[in-house]
Amino acid sequence: EIKTKNTRPSISISEPANNAFIKGVTLIRASLVNAEGVSSAEISIEQGGNITKANMTCNANITNCNYSLNTNMYTDGGYTIKAKAVNSLNLDVSSSIAVAIDNAKPLVTIVQPTASVKGDFDIIADITDANLNQNKVVFNVSSFNGSLTCTPQTPSKFTCSTGFNSKQLPDGRYVLYVSARDKAENLAVESKEITVANQAASSSGQAGSN
Numbered sequence: 001e002i003k004t005k006n007t008r009p010s011i012s013i014s015e016p017a018n019n020a021f022i023k024g025v026t027l028i029r030a031s032l033v034n035a036e037g038v039s040s041a042e043i044s045i046e047q048g049g050n051i052t053k054a055n056m057t058c059n060a061n062i063t064n065c066n067y068s069l070n071t072n073m074y075t076d077g078g079y080t081i082k083a084k085a086v087n088s089l090n091l092d093v094s095s096s097i098a099v100a101i102d103n104a105k106p107l108v109t110i111v112q113p114t115a116s117v118k119g120d121f122d123i124i125a126d127i128t129d130a131n132l133n134q135n136k137v138v139f140n141v142s143s144f145n146g147s148l149t150c151t152p153q154t155p156s157k158f159t160c161s162t163g164f165n166s167k168q169l170p171d172g173r174y175v176l177y178v179s180a181r182d183k184a185e186n187l188a189v190e191s192k193e194i195t196v197a198n199q200a201a202s203s204s205g206q207a208g209s210n
Contacts (some may be wrong), residue, residue: 007034008091011041013083018097021131021184028067030056030083030095037087041065046080055082071101102131102184110192111159112180117166118198123148125178125190130156136181140163141174141194148178166196 015029016022028043041056056065065083079101084094106129113121123139125148134150137160148160160180174196179189 004110007036009034009036009085009093010040011083011085011093011098012095013081016097016099019099020097021100021102021182022069022071023101023103023184023186025072026069026071028056028069028081028083030065032065032085033060035062035085035087037089038062038085041083041085043067043069044084045069045074046082047074047077048061064143072103072174073147074101076101076104080091082165100131100184102182102186103184104182105188106132106180106182108180108188108190110190111177112196113176113192115193116197117168120163120165122161122163123176123178124159124161125180127158127160127180128156129158129180129182129186131182131184132158133158133181133183134158134160138179140179142169142179144168167198169196171196171199174197 010033011030013025013030030041030121032038041058041167042053043056045052054067056067079099080096081099082094082096084092086092106127109126110124112124129169137148138145139148146162148162150158150160152158174194176194177189177191179187181187
């Protein structure tokens with residue numbers, strides 16, 4: 001008597017996470033259970049009616065499979081990634097996740113300060129990125145750094161700002177950096193040269209009072 005195992009395999013995508021933001025070359029990992037009779041696993045990348053399929057690379061037991069997805073071959077946007085396996089009894093199973101491909105770094109423009117500063121001044125930057133991580137917009141000048149608070153102007157445009165006391169720095173020339181990361185960890189850095197002139201302002205004020 002021949003006994004046939006009619007157990008449907010199961011498959012799940014372990015990496016990346018559902019709703020993840022991905023960029024560059026991203027490794028897709030899938031795990032299979034009850035993989036007896038499964039000879040291969042297939043990956044598909046879907047957006048609307050466009051579907052790209054490829055075979056995954058699996059270990060000998062077909063329990064762990066992976067595929068290196070080059071997201072640079074796709075336009076930025078939302079996609080469905082589906083992993084599928086079929087066994088020798090033609091029992092198939094699939095698992096899918098949603099991802100957002102984002103290979104574009106934010107656009108950062110330092111609006112303020114102007115070239116010369118004294119006392120307290122505002123650091124203001126306009127940032128364009130639909131997937132901006134508002135918790136990762138920071139500034140650096142000399143040994144000082146901090147976070148900027150961002151206010152959305154549109155879904156993809158933000159005005160980010162913070163205050164800084166220039167008296168923490170000796171008079172002189174410095175480079176102010178503002179950096180921003182999006183949810184896919186794309187990094188953009190903008191710089192502006194500034195001159196701290198607190199002593200010059202003080203001396204001018206004393207001269208005018210004489």
